[in-house]
Amino acid sequence: MDHIPIIKVGEFLLVSIQVDMHDRLAMRLQDDLTTQLIKTRAQGVLIDISSLDIVDSFIGRMIGNIASMMSILGAETVVVGMRPAVAITIVELGLSLSNVRTALNVDKGIGLLRVLVNSIGNEGSRHDNYQK
Amino acid sequence: MSTDIARVDINFDQDVVATRQQARLIAEMLGFDRQDQARIATAVSEIASNTLQYGQGGVATFFIEGVESSEYFTISICDHGPGIEDLDAILEGRYMSSTGMGQGIVASKRLLPDHFHIDSKLGQGTTVTLGKWLPVTASPATLEGIKKALAELRAESPLEAIRSQNHELLAALELIRQRDEELRRVNQELIETNIGIVALYNELDDKTQRLQKTEQMLLKHNEELKGFAYTVAHDLKAPLRGITGYAQELAIKHKTGLSERALFCLSQIISANRNLDNLIEDLLNFVRMDTEAAPLFVEVDLGSLIKELLKDRNLIITELHVEVTVDIPLITLHTWECGLAQVLANLIDNAIKFSGKADPPRISIRAEDIKACYRIIVSDNGVGFDMKYSERIYGLFNRLVRTEEFEGTGAGLAIVKKILDKLGGSIRAEAQPGLGATFYVELPKSEIRNPKSEIRNPKSEIRNPKSEIRNKVLRNDFSTKEWFC
Numbered sequence: 308m309d310h311i312p313i314i315k316v317g318e319f320l321l322v323s324i325q326v327d328m329h330d331r332l333a334m335r336l337q338d339d340l341t342t343q344l345i346k347t348r349a350q351g352v353l354i355d356i357s358s359l360d361i362v363d364s365f366i367g368r369m370i371g372n373i374a375s376m377m378s379i380l381g382a383e384t385v386v387v388g389m390r391p392a393v394a395i396t397i398v399e400l401g402l403s404l405s406n407v408r409t410a411l412n413v414d415k416g417i418g419l420l421r422v423l424v425n426s427i428g429n430e431g432s433r434h435d436n437y438q439k
Numbered sequence: 440m441s442t443d444i445a446r447v448d449i450n451f452d453q454d455v456v457a458t459r460q461q462a463r464l465i466a467e468m469l470g471f472d473r474q475d476q477a478r479i480a481t482a483v484s485e486i487a488s489n490t491l492q493y494g495q496g497g498v499a500t501f502f503i504e505g506v507e508s509s510e511y512f513t514i515s516i517c518d519h520g521p522g523i524e525d526l527d528a529i530l531e532g533r534y535m536s537s538t539g540m541g542q543g544i545v546a547s548k549r550l551l552p553d554h555f556h557i558d559s560k561l562g563q564g565t566t567v568t569l570g571k572w573l574p575v576t577a578s579p580a581t582l583e584g585i586k587k588a589l590a591e592l593r594a595e596s597p598l599e600a601i602r603s604q605n606h607e608l609l610a611a612l613e614l615i616r617q618r619d620e621e622l623r624r625v626n627q628e629l630i631e632t633n634i635g636i637v638a639l640y641n642e643l644d645d646k647t648q649r650l651q652k653t654e655q656m657l658l659k660h661n662e663e664l665k666g667f668a669y670t671v672a673h674d675l676k677a678p679l680r681g682i683t684g685y686a687q688e689l690a691i692k693h694k695t696g697l698s699e700r701a702l703f704c705l706s707q708i709i710s711a712n713r714n715l716d717n718l719i720e721d722l723l724n725f726v727r728m729d730t731e732a733a734p735l736f737v738e739v740d741l742g743s744l745i746k747e748l749l750k751d752r753n754l755i756i757t758e759l760h761v762e763v764t765v766d767i768p769l770i771t772l773h774t775w776e777c778g779l780a781q782v783l784a785n786l787i788d789n790a791i792k793f794s795g796k797a798d799p800p801r802i803s804i805r806a807e808d809i810k811a812c813y814r815i816i817v818s819d820n821g822v823g824f825d826m827k828y829s830e831r832i833y834g835l836f837n838r839l840v841r842t843e844e845f846e847g848t849g850a851g852l853a854i855v856k857k858i859l860d861k862l863g864g865s866i867r868a869e870a871q872p873g874l875g876a877t878f879y880v881e882l883p884k885s886e887i888r889n890p891k892s893e894i895r896n897p898k899s900e901i902r903n904p905k906s907e908i909r910n911k912v913l914r915n916d917f918s919t920k921e922w923f924c
Contacts, residue, residue, distance in 0.1 A: 327460060329452040330488060360463060361477050363484040364546050392477035400481065400546040 311336045313343045316353075319420055320344065321413075323355040333369040340373055344380055351420035352377050355413055357388025367402040374407040383423040385409065387416035442582055443502045445589055448606070449487050449516070450496040453598065458499045459484040462514060464592070465501050468585045469512055470574050479512070479571060482547035486516045486567045489543050494518025494565055503573070503582065510573045511554060517566035523559040530557070668726045672719050679719070683712045714848070718836075721850030725835060728857040739779060741770040741806055741815070748784055752791065759795055764803040770813055772882060778858040779882075785851040786817040786878050792845055794821030794875065812864075812884055818877035823870040832868065 311332065314321045320343055322336065340352060354370065356362065362370070374384040387410045389397075397404065408423070410416035444465055447458045463480035471479065483499070490497040497518030504513045523529065529544055547569060548555045554570025593599045689697070690705045697705070745767055749756070756763060772779065787804065794800035802819045824832065824839050831837050833856040838849040852866075859866050863883045870876035 327456045329456045330492075331452045361459060361480045361484060363459075363481045363488070364542050365485075365488055390477075392474045395474055396477045396481045396550065399478065399550055401542075401549060402546075 309335075310339060313339055315343075315347050315349060316417075318349055318424070319351040319353055319417065320347065320349045321353045321355070323358070325358045327360065328366055330365050333366055337369060337373055337376070341376055341380065344377065344382055349382060350424045351383045351385070353413065353416045353420060354384065354386045355388045355416075356386060356393070357390070357412075359390070359393060362389075362393050362397055364400055364402060367397055367400065367404060371402075371404050371407055374404075378406065383408070383420055385416045385419050385423075387411065387413055443500065444582065444585055445501045447499045447501075448496070448602075449490050449499055449518075452491070454496075454602075455484060455487045455491055457598070457602075458487040458516075461499075461501065461589070464589070465585060466512065466571075468588060469503075471512075471571070472574070475571065475574070478550045479514070479569075482550040482569055483514055483516070485543035485547040485550075486514075486569065489567075490516055490518045490520075490565075493523075494520030497564075504570065511570045512573060513554065513568060513570040515566060515568045517564060519564040522561040522563060523557075523565055524561065526557065526559050665726055668722065672723045672726065675719050676716070679712055679716055683709060683716070686712070714846075718848040718850070721848045721854065722835075725850055725854055725857065728854065728861065735775065736773055737776050739772045739774055739776045741772055741813075742767040744776070744780060745783060745787075745804055748780065748787055752787065755791060759791065759800055761791055761794065761800040761802060764801070764805075766803070766805045768806060768808065770806055770808060772813060774862055774882065775858075778862060782855045782858050782880065783815070783817070785855045786880070789851060789878075790817055790819035790821070790876075792821075792847065793823075793840075794819040795845075797821055797875075809881075812881045815880040815882070816877060817880070818875060820875040823872050823874050823876045825872055826870060829868055829870070833866075 309332075311322060311324055311326070311328070314323075320340065322340065324336075326332070328336070343349070344352065352373070354373070356370075359366075370386060374386075377384045385408045386404075389409060408419060410419050445461055447461050448454060449458055459480045462483040463476050466476045466479045487499060490499075495518065497516060497520075499514060499516045502513050502515070503510050505511050530548070544557065544567075547567075551569045551571055553572050554568065556568040557565065558568075559565040686705050686708045690702065690709070694702065745765060749763060749765070755761075787802070790802040791800070794802055797820045800820065802817070805816045805818075807814050807816075822840065822845075828839055832839065833852050834849075835853040836849040837853075838847065856866060859880065859882075865881050866878060868876055868878050
């Protein structure tokens, strides 16, 4: 598989990683997401990693990077469906995904995104007003 | 004790995924719980990524190590990259590359603290060995079962099939590259050899040209010499005829007015003239050998030729009471009849002449068919000669005896030799002073130097298959030369 599909659901982008990612694929996802975000003017990104058996430092860093980029581009990122084993491994690896928000499943993730986007949206409008 | 389970090459991105999947699968089959599977797979993934990114690819080997009840699952990943420069700093966590290399090593060490060993030599490559104790509680599948399951998985995976084909292709390419290299090397050698050959050929060409020039000069000189000899011989004969004519006229018509002494002088003059005439005649014959065109080759029956020659000499044979032995088998020669007759006549005449003073004179003429040629042997029991002169006797006008003892001009054997040269034959002598001489003449079975005669006489070729073979060999030689040009 050359690309991981990115689906637009409402004002969010949904990425469901169904394959075991190799490094190049992860890099491409990062590029695709930024492009799509600009194109669709989405306000949040939901990354479902429930199919991933492992998350090594590279993929972990990639997820962290994606979250940071989205944040810079004005969007929120929520990672959902992380397996317990993966969570433990990430901690043992010493990866601190401090800038990544997580949720248990897609439903809760979307909920979280809505809350986040609304609060930022309000801030954003305030910001706009301030500029005027 | 260690037992290999699987091996995965790490050359592409996909291989990293395959390696960690393999690690997780084997861990699962060995009875590790989900958390440990994730740990092992993650650690393997870290190291495999490093291998691909920094080590220019490598190989991951999975095996079981240790003695029973304390075995551990080991993954060894080795590459032949540049090695790690500051390993200690990395292991102590002091170093962190921008791309996360140090992080990977430290992370995997943290994940699998049971066994972690890293061996890196600058310029030679890095080998990372990861291990985890086999779980005691779970009952691990047997090694054979694991291998079988892995093999089945591999067979099902199209990626694996492509990968193995890819490997074969790479191996084939490598082989082709090696062949190509070899070919190029051989080609280079050939080119060098060729240059050498061309240089040699040029040198040869130079020498050939010089030789040709020399040959032409020699031929010209020879021609001049021949003309000179011929002219001299002819011009000498004319005054000689005059002297003889006048001397005979004196001796016959004016006999009455001459004293006995004057008559004796006249007879001496006539006799000397005859000798001189013979000498000139022989000289002419000798020169003619060279100037005459290619002699005519015919079928000659050796027996009847010798019989003919002896018949001509019957008178002298009877007079001297020479005992003649002839032993000639049936031999038919394809040769120049006049030339052969002249050779034999000279040898028989010599034999009769030089055995004249023996008592009784004996001469024998024999012939035999030896493999490569025919041999004719003429021997006598005459005066013979010292073997140290055995080469000198063939020189023109070279005589070992005085004319007073034995008549002759000294041209006979010279002519014999010249004719035999023309026929492709040879002559040699054996002699002892006072005991006689034996001459061996050898004639080739077919004249190969004269292709014209073969065209005239195709029968001889059919009867003599050897000559055909020899001719073929000769022709092949020519074609080889052409090829070299």
